[in-house]
Amino acid sequence: MKHGFIKVAAGAPKIRVADPAYNVGEMIRIAREAAKKEVKVLCFPELSITGYICGDLFFSSALLDGAKNALATYVKETAELDLISFVGLPLEWKQKLFNCAAAVCKGKILGIVPKTNLPGYGEFSEPRYFTPAPAVTDTVTLFEEVLPFGSNMIFFCKEMPSLRIGVEIGEDLSALVPPSTDHTLKGATLICNLAASNETVGKADYRRLLVKSQSARGLCGYLYASSGEGESTTDVVFGGHKLIAENGSVLAENPPFDISSELLISEIDVEKLIYDRRRMNTHQSKLDGNYWSLPFSLSLAETNLTRTINPQPFIPADASERDNRCREILAMQTAGLKQRIERAFAKKIVVGISGGLDSTLALLVMARAMDALNRPRTDILAVTMPCFGTTSRTKNNATVLCEELGVEFRQVDIFDAVNRHFKDIGHDPAVRDVTYENSQARERTQILMDIANDCDGMVIGTGDLSELALGWATYNGDHMSMYGVNAGVPKTLIRHIVAYSANEFEANGKPAVAAALRDVLDTPVSPELLPADADGKIAQKTEDLVGPYEIHDFYLYYMIRYGFSPEKLYRMAQYALGEAYDKETLLKWLKVFIRRFFTQQFKRSCLPDGPKVGSVSFSPRGDWKMPSDASFALWMAEAEALQ
Numbered sequence: 001m002k003h004g005f006i007k008v009a010a011g012a013p014k015i016r017v018a019d020p021a022y023n024v025g026e027m028i029r030i031a032r033e034a035a036k037k038e039v040k041v042l043c044f045p046e047l048s049i050t051g052y053i054c055g056d057l058f059f060s061s062a063l064l065d066g067a068k069n070a071l072a073t074y075v076k077e078t079a080e081l082d083l084i085s086f087v088g089l090p091l092e093w094k095q096k097l098f099n100c101a102a103a104v105c106k107g108k109i110l111g112i113v114p115k116t117n118l119p120g121y122g123e124f125s126e127p128r129y130f131t132p133a134p135a136v137t138d139t140v141t142l143f144e145e146v147l148p149f150g151s152n153m154i155f156f157c158k159e160m161p162s163l164r165i166g167v168e169i170g171e172d173l174s175a176l177v178p179p180s181t182d183h184t185l186k187g188a189t190l191i192c193n194l195a196a197s198n199e200t201v202g203k204a205d206y207r208r209l210l211v212k213s214q215s216a217r218g219l220c221g222y223l224y225a226s227s228g229e230g231e232s233t234t235d236v237v238f239g240g241h242k243l244i245a246e247n248g249s250v251l252a253e254n255p256p257f258d259i260s261s262e263l264l265i266s267e268i269d270v271e272k273l274i275y276d277r278r279r280m281n282t283h284q285s286k287l288d289g290n291y292w293s294l295p296f297s298l299s300l301a302e303t304n305l306t307r308t309i310n311p312q313p314f315i316p317a318d319a320s321e322r323d324n325r326c327r328e329i330l331a332m333q334t335a336g337l338k339q340r341i342e343r344a345f346a347k348k349i350v351v352g353i354s355g356g357l358d359s360t361l362a363l364l365v366m367a368r369a370m371d372a373l374n375r376p377r378t379d380i381l382a383v384t385m386p387c388f389g390t391t392s393r394t395k396n397n398a399t400v401l402c403e404e405l406g407v408e409f410r411q412v413d414i415f416d417a418v419n420r421h422f423k424d425i426g427h428d429p430a431v432r433d434v435t436y437e438n439s440q441a442r443e444r445t446q447i448l449m450d451i452a453n454d455c456d457g458m459v460i461g462t463g464d465l466s467e468l469a470l471g472w473a474t475y476n477g478d479h480m481s482m483y484g485v486n487a488g489v490p491k492t493l494i495r496h497i498v499a500y501s502a503n504e505f506e507a508n509g510k511p512a513v514a515a516a517l518r519d520v521l522d523t524p525v526s527p528e529l530l531p532a533d534a535d536g537k538i539a540q541k542t543e544d545l546v547g548p549y550e551i552h553d554f555y556l557y558y559m560i561r562y563g564f565s566p567e568k569l570y571r572m573a574q575y576a577l578g579e580a581y582d583k584e585t586l587l588k589w590l591k592v593f594i595r596r597f598f599t600q601q602f603k604r605s606c607l608p609d610g611p612k613v614g615s616v617s618f619s620p621r622g623d624w625k626m627p628s629d630a631s632f633a634l635w636m637a638e639a640e641a642l643q
Contacts, residue, residue: 001040001160001163001298001300001302002300002301002302002303003269003303003564003565003568003571004162004270004271004272004568005268005269005270005271005303006040006160006267006268006270006303007037007040007265007266007303007304007306008040008041008042008043008221008223008267008268009037009041009043009223009263010224010225010242010244010254010263010264011027011030011031011044011225011262012044012045012226012227012228012229012242012254013027013030013044013230014026014230014262015048015051015227015229015230015231017231017232018050018051018054018063020049020050020066020067021066023048023049023051024049024074027044027048027049028074028077030042030044030262030263031074031078031081031083031085032081034083034085034263035081037263037265038301038304039263039265040083040298040303041083041084041085041163041190041192041223042083042084042085042086043086043192043194043224043225044085044086044087044225045196045226045227045228045240046088046101046115046195046226046227047089047090047099047194047196047227048087048088048089048227049067049071049074049087050063050066050067050090051227051230051231052196052238053231053234053236054090056129058090058097058130059129067089067091068089068091068142068143070089071087071102072143074087075107075108075109076107078107079106079107080106082298083105083298084103084105084157085103085105086103086104086167086192087101087102087104087194088101088102088169088194090130091114091140091142096131097129097130097131098115098130098131098133099114099115099118099126099130099170100114100169101115101169101192101194103155103165103294109142109143110147110148110155110296111153111155112140112149113150113151113153113169114131114133114134114151114169115130115133115151115168115170115172116133116151116168116169116175117171117172117174117175117178118130118131118171119170119174123235123236124171133150134149134150134151136152136290137149137151137153137290137291137292152182152291152292153166153167153293154166154183154187154188154294155167155294155295155296156294157295157297158296158297159297159300160270162189162271162274163189163190163270164188164189164190165188165189165191165192166179166180166182166183166184166186166188166191167179167192167193167194168180168192169194170194173195173214173224174210180193180214181214181218184218184220185283185284185285185286186286186291187285188218188220189220189221189273190221190268190270191215191218191221191223192225193222193223195224195226196226196227196238197226197238198236198238198239199238199239199257204241207226207243208243208250211224211243211245212245212250213248215246215249219247219273219276219277219280219283220273221245221246221247221268222243222244223243223244224241224242224243225264226241228259239255239256239257240256240257240259241253241255241256243264244264244265244266244268246269246273247272247273251268251307252264252266252307265306266306267303267305267307271562271564271568272562272564275562275563305575309572309575311580312550312554313557314557314616315492322500325493325496326497326500326501328613329489329493329613330365330368330497330501332611333365333368333485333486333489333611334365334368334369334372335372335611336483336610336611337349337365337483338369338373340482340609341373342373344458344482345456346457347456347457348379348452348455348457349366349370349379349381349457349458350381350382350383350448350451350455350457350458350460351366351380351382352382352384352445352448352462352478353383353384353398353402354394354398354528355384355393355394355397355520356394356525357491357495357520357521357525358462358464358486358494360517360520361486361494361497361498362460362461362462362485362486363380363401363402363405363407364501365485366380366407366485367405377406378406378408379408380405380407380408381407381408381451381455382398382407382408382410383447383448384399384409384410384411385411385413385414385443385444386411386414387440388418388530388531389440389526389527389528389532389538389539389540390532391532391536391537393519393537393538394523394528397519400512400513400515400516401513401520404510404513405513412447414440414443414444417443418439418440421443422439427439437527437530438474440529441477441478441527442474442476442477444477444478445474445477445478449480458482458483459480460484461480461481461482461483461484461486461487461608462478462486463478463479463481463484463486464487464489464490465487465490465616465617466490466491466492466549466552466553467491468603468604468618469552469560469593469596469597470552470596470597470600471596471597472542472546472596475602479603481608483608483610484608484610485610486610487607487610487618487619488610488611488612488613488614488617489613489614490553490556490557491549492550493553495521498520499521501517502517502518505517524538524541525549526538526541526542546592546596547592547593548589550577551585551586551589552589552593554569554572554573554576554577555573555589555590555593556616559597560624561616565635566590566635566638566639566642567638567642570587570590570639573586573590574586587639587642591636591639591640594632594636595632597632598630598635601626601627601628601630604624605620605628607619
């Protein structure tokens with residue numbers, strides 16, 4: 001439960017129709033197994049105590065009494081378990097039958113939730129047996145105890161108040177306005193659905209879509225458990241489909257007819273959900289009205305993680321999704337630049353080309369934009385400006401790319417200009433400090449800006465999202481442009497976009513471009529501001545100085561997108577990146593990230609325009625508003641306390 005993680009499970013026991021004693025025995029066994037695996041919230045299928053396909057047997061007093069006795073047994077036998085569970089049963093109330101879910105925790109029934117929407121079409125005939133939930137929550141006496149009875153209730157954990165659970169049953173999810181919509185508006189962060197959905201061709205995909213979309217719309221976790229083995233197959237077949245979703249993403253799934261496990265387990269990140277609710281005014285909580293808030297208690301414990309945490313959160317794990325992401329981002333960058341070229345009436349677009357990753361991607365986008373405008377690529381002016389740190393490898397890659405893409409290419413040596421500048425300001429060239437480095441970056445920007453003025457053009461920036469987060473850019477140097485096409489793309493993702501482009505060029509019969517792009521990918525990331533080593537190779541490697549971009553992009557995503565604390569970031573990094581980096585390395589660069597992120601805000605406060613392509617952006621106009629003199633003391637103190 002620490003850091004907002006709560007372990008949840010969907011359970012689907014093999015049952016016997018109309019045999020409550022047997023079914024509850026299986027449910028007790030599964031509940032005990034779930035508790036051993038540290039599950040805190042357990043959801044069983046709809047009418048799990050009796051079975052869903054009982055037909056007219058539901059009217060039988062024997063079955064109804066048997067179901068109540070079985071529920072009493074379940075409550076007693078799970079009293080020692082540190083979890084809350086939801087079990088399904090038919091229940092009589094005011095001489096009518098209801099399809100219900102009972103919330104059970106530590107030997108107590110917290111409340112009874114009846115089903116709201118009863119399907120009476122096709123293979124379903126629930127209105128024949130059951131009555132919809134009453135409009136107003138009332139009470140029911142069960143086992144000589146007065147219990148809340150109704151759909152308008154939320155169960156909340158006293159030790160973790162942000163864990164607020166709403167319940168809907170089966171077809172409730174398919175309603176135009178599902179009960180879970182009201183539950184989430186009343187603060188529910190987790191929805192448990194006790195379901196009995198039979199299988200037909202294509203239904204699993206539709207069901208998955210409903211669960212994903214409802215979890216996204218409600219900014220909630222969604223736990224779905226459907227009936228499986230043991231249900232009657234007289235006219236229908238049940239597959240035991242189980243799903244755990246969170247804000248539009250499926251965290252875990254047992255597809256229909258997968259009997260490898262009776263329990264589907266994962267962790268919902270409640271803190272992550274709360275953060276999005278805090279910042280999104282489209283999720284308007286409605287805390288008034290006739291809603292019962294029912295407490296329960298669980299022991300606080302650190303949740304062992306089993307859910308997938310992508311070590312590269314900006315990059316989809318699936319290869320086809322990665323290609324789609326790259327294609328989509330290139331299209332957005334191209335559309336943004338195309339619009340800017342048209343509105344600026346630019347005769348040329350100018351870029352500084354170094355042979356590195358960022359300028360390579362910018363050049364690719366510029367070529368696409370000119371193609372989209374039906375203008376010649378010679379309207380692109382790529383300028384290489386070699387100086388003290390330029391290597392033959394990067395210079396050659398820049399040359400090949402420009403020639404093969406058919407853009408105008410110009411070389412402007414800046415050795416003399418920078419040395420003259422050193423003389424003007426009284427700087428000793430032998431002192432290779434920040435002045436030595438930044439003088440080169442600012443000289444390059446001056447040349448690009450003046451060339452753009454001379455040809456009625458505009459300068460296209462190459463800096464990326466990761467560099468902006470770390471402030472790894474020369475203020476009023478490579479930090480400035482008329483339009484920054486890479487401003488929304490992190491370094492780890494740029495690598496994939498360039499690799500995707502290389503494959504595309506090779507498929508289109510451009511092997512020279514593909515080879516150059518792949519060599520760019522193999523070249524160490526460097527600003528090339530310090531002289532090469534004795535072998536003519538890059539001596540100044542960015543990741544040796546500020547840390548691996550893989551680590552920084554991880555911290556960047558989860559800190560900016562979800563507001564996670566340093567302690568949670570560190571824990572997640574160990575879980576996701578622990579095989580590649582030891583704890584000391586991850587903690588070292590976490591501290592560097594925090595310090596640099598806060599102290600370099602002034603560079604982000606005056607960024608040029610650039611297209612937003614993902615959920616993280618530093619545009620001071622639309623996305624990230626932060627004072628440049630904000631203190632990092634709170635964040636750093638927490639990081640310093642970590643081990």
